[in-house]
Amino acid sequence: MSTVYFSSSRVPEFRRWWVPESSLLRKMEKVFYSAGLDKVVSGTVGIKVHMGEPGDVHYLRPIYVSKIVDLIRDLDGELIVVETSGLGWIPGRTSAEKHLEAARRNGFCEETIGAPVRMLDGAYGIESIKGSIVARGIQELDSLIVLSHVTGHIQAGFGGAIKNLGLGCVTKTGKYRVHYDGPPELNKRCDLCGECVAVCPVGAIEDGRINPDKCICCNACLDVCSKDAVSVREVSNNELAARIAENAYKVLQNLGKVGYINFLVDILPHCDCHPHSDIPIVPDIGLLSSLDPVACDRASIDLVNSSPGVLTSEAENCNALASGADKFKLINPETNWKVQLSTAEKLGIGTQEYILEKVE
Ligand code: SF4
């Protein structure tokens, strides 16, 4: 049984003009210490956060990260805000340069959050810990605070702390292997134009075929080919959800102490990798913090599902407005959020059994 600490977004006395302790930032401080995240912090501390695809406007606000930076700085930790590149070649976060520019435009840079932002997987998102899919920079961290924006997910059903580890802390190869089986192949639509050859980072495309022994599964060829001539084998949604948890397990094998804060605010039906933001599916709920990512995610799901849905959002469209309706399942019916959590639990990452402690 794990303990998850919860602080609500509600302001109890909203007619009072000046109630700074009701700020979500003050509540962050309370759940941070209640869950013992101060004891996680040692040496070089990474703060993991998804800084939003360009076009997404409901990503986690930089002010939350800035608050965590302040808390950790008080504890004398050495701080880096960390991320990895997205899969592929073209979209807005697929290299360190593009990702840092997208982050800057979304408000994340040293001037605003008080700590440098560093990509853990090198310039092109392919640098890993030797023989692994885990981003190389993970091994340089002594501890990690994982800040996760809780959302739905069109393939995994749900995104929170486990997904932030399993997709957010791995290289492109790790991300690819969550989504696809085996390396890509060129198909008969290929006219040998050579565009993919020019972007392949390892020279794996030779004589009109992909050499599976050289291919590192970065997805660049799929992105640049305008002739639909690169074939991939997508995995089922349940397999994808399980692989997220398996990746998270591998990431945790390479980390020291880790603490988690889940943000139940602006809860979208989809994750922050989309270049758009739908209307949140439930009202803001609050913050959860724990040393157990599985418990933190399970408590997040239970709180979202017990909340009433937001009229005009996808929750209404999917008949998921009732308190108690499984919002994640009803909104993405081809998915099963339980797979990600049960796989994580089987791997020993944490437990779905939890006690919710309210922090006022
Ligand atoms: S970009 Fe597409 S069409 Fe051009 S060589 Fe590569 S796979 Fe073939």
Ligand code: SF4
């Ligand atoms: S062949 Fe493999 S390594 Fe080369 S671009 Fe395609 S996916 Fe990446």
